[in-house]
Amino acid sequence: MQRRRQRMLFAGVILTGVAAAAALAVRGLGENMLFFFSPSQVAAGEVPAGQSVRVGGLVVRGSVVRDSGLEVRFALSDGAESVLVRYEGILPDLFREGQGIVARGRLLTGGEFAAEEVLAKHDENYMPPEVAEALEIAREGGQIPAADAGP
Amino acid sequence: MRTPFNHLAAPMHFYRWGARLVPWLGACTVVLLALGWWGGLVLAPPDYQQGDGFRIIYVHVPSAWMSLFVYVVMAGAGAVALIWRVKLAEVLMAASAPLGAWFTFLALATGSIWGKPMWGTYWVWDARLTSELILLFLYLGVIALLAANEDRRRASRAAAVLALVGVVNVPIIHFSVQWWSTLHQGPSVGSFGAPSIHSSMLVPLLVSALAFKCYYLTVLIMRARCEIVERERNSAWVREMLPR
Structure with a gap:
C-alpha cells in the first residue's frame, strides 16, 4: 500500500x-511560434526588412495582376492593412481571390513583399459547390433561386 | 483483494474473452469502413474549392483522431501499469504503441500528399505538423524502450514513464491550430457550434472514424492476446493450451 x-x-x-x-x-x-506575420504587423514595422519572413492574409479581390510568364502581383490584406506581393512561380490549386494564403519572402525597402514561395491556407469549411453558390448569393443580399429551396 | 475487475483483468480471462470479441469487432470494422468510404468516396459531393481532392479526409482525419486517441489509451494503460502493476495494462500499452505509430504515420503521410497540390508544399514546420511529428517520435520511443529490455515487465515500466511524459503533447497537438497561426486549418468538427463541414460530407467522415476505432479495438485485442501468450509462456494454462 x-x-x-x-x-x-x-x-x-x-x-x-x-x-x-x-x-x-x-x-x-x-x-x-507564429507561422506568419499579418499585413497589420508589416504596416506597423514589426517585420524586419531584408530578412526571410512569412506574411499571411487574404488575397484582395480584383488585385491579382498576371504579368508575362509566371509573374504575378497581388495585394494581401487582413481587413485593416494590406501589403503588395510580387511572386514568380507556380501557384497552389487553392490560390484565388479572397483565399487565405501565406507568402514566404523578403520585405523590400519600398514596402513591397517579394515572395519566394506562396502557400494556400485552407479554412475549415467543407461544402458542396451548390451550397457555396447559395451562400455567396445570400451574402450579396440576393434571393436564393427557388430551385434550390425545393427538391 | 479479489474483485470482478481483478478477475477480468487477469491475462488468462482476457485471452479467452478476447477470442470471442475479435470476430464481432472485425465484422463491425469491415461493415463500417465499407459504409463510410462508400459514402465518402462515392456519395458525397465534391468540395466547392478542392473538388475531389478533399476526399483524402476520409483517411486523414480518422487516422489523426486515432493517433491522439490511441496515445491517451496507451498513456492511461501506462499509468495503471506503473501504479498498480496490472499485467493486462502493460500488455494493452505494449499492443497499442505500434498501432498508434501507424495511425500517426498515416495522418502525416496523407496530409503531406494532400498538402502538395492544395497548399503548395509537402511539409511546413508549423505547430500542428511539428507536434504531430513529435507524437510519432514518442510512439517510436515507447516501442524502442519496450524492446530494450529482455524482462518485459521492467521494459513496460520504462516505456510507461515515457508514455506518461509524452501525454502533454496531446493537448498541444489539439489546440496548436488555435494557439498559433498555423498553415494547417482549424478544426471542422468538435469545436463549439455547428460543424463547418456539410452534413453530406460529415456523416461518412464520422462513420469512417468509427470504423477506424473498431479496427483499433480488433487489432489491439489480437495483438494483446499474442503478447499475453508470449509473456505467460511458462504459466500452467498456456502450457496446457499449446501443443508440446
Whole structure:
C-alpha cells in the first residue's frame, strides 16, 4: 500500500512537472511560434526588412495582376492593412481571390513583399459547390433561386 | 483483494474473452469502413474549392483522431501499469504503441500528399505538423524502450514513464491550430457550434472514424492476446493450451 502510494506520487509529479514545463514553454514561445506575420504587423514595422519572413492574409479581390510568364502581383490584406506581393512561380490549386494564403519572402525597402514561395491556407469549411453558390448569393443580399429551396 | 475487475483483468480471462470479441469487432470494422468510404468516396459531393481532392479526409482525419486517441489509451494503460502493476495494462500499452505509430504515420503521410497540390508544399514546420511529428517520435520511443529490455515487465515500466511524459503533447497537438497561426486549418468538427463541414460530407467522415476505432479495438485485442501468450509462456494454462 505504502509503495503503491509512492508510485502514484511519482506518476503525479512527472505529469504535473512536465505539464508545467510545457505550459511555460507554450507561453514563452508565443510570438516566436507564429507561422506568419499579418499585413497589420508589416504596416506597423514589426517585420524586419531584408530578412526571410512569412506574411499571411487574404488575397484582395480584383488585385491579382498576371504579368508575362509566371509573374504575378497581388495585394494581401487582413481587413485593416494590406501589403503588395510580387511572386514568380507556380501557384497552389487553392490560390484565388479572397483565399487565405501565406507568402514566404523578403520585405523590400519600398514596402513591397517579394515572395519566394506562396502557400494556400485552407479554412475549415467543407461544402458542396451548390451550397457555396447559395451562400455567396445570400451574402450579396440576393434571393436564393427557388430551385434550390425545393427538391 | 479479489474483485470482478481483478478477475477480468487477469491475462488468462482476457485471452479467452478476447477470442470471442475479435470476430464481432472485425465484422463491425469491415461493415463500417465499407459504409463510410462508400459514402465518402462515392456519395458525397465534391468540395466547392478542392473538388475531389478533399476526399483524402476520409483517411486523414480518422487516422489523426486515432493517433491522439490511441496515445491517451496507451498513456492511461501506462499509468495503471506503473501504479498498480496490472499485467493486462502493460500488455494493452505494449499492443497499442505500434498501432498508434501507424495511425500517426498515416495522418502525416496523407496530409503531406494532400498538402502538395492544395497548399503548395509537402511539409511546413508549423505547430500542428511539428507536434504531430513529435507524437510519432514518442510512439517510436515507447516501442524502442519496450524492446530494450529482455524482462518485459521492467521494459513496460520504462516505456510507461515515457508514455506518461509524452501525454502533454496531446493537448498541444489539439489546440496548436488555435494557439498559433498555423498553415494547417482549424478544426471542422468538435469545436463549439455547428460543424463547418456539410452534413453530406460529415456523416461518412464520422462513420469512417468509427470504423477506424473498431479496427483499433480488433487489432489491439489480437495483438494483446499474442503478447499475453508470449509473456505467460511458462504459466500452467498456456502450457496446457499449446501443443508440446
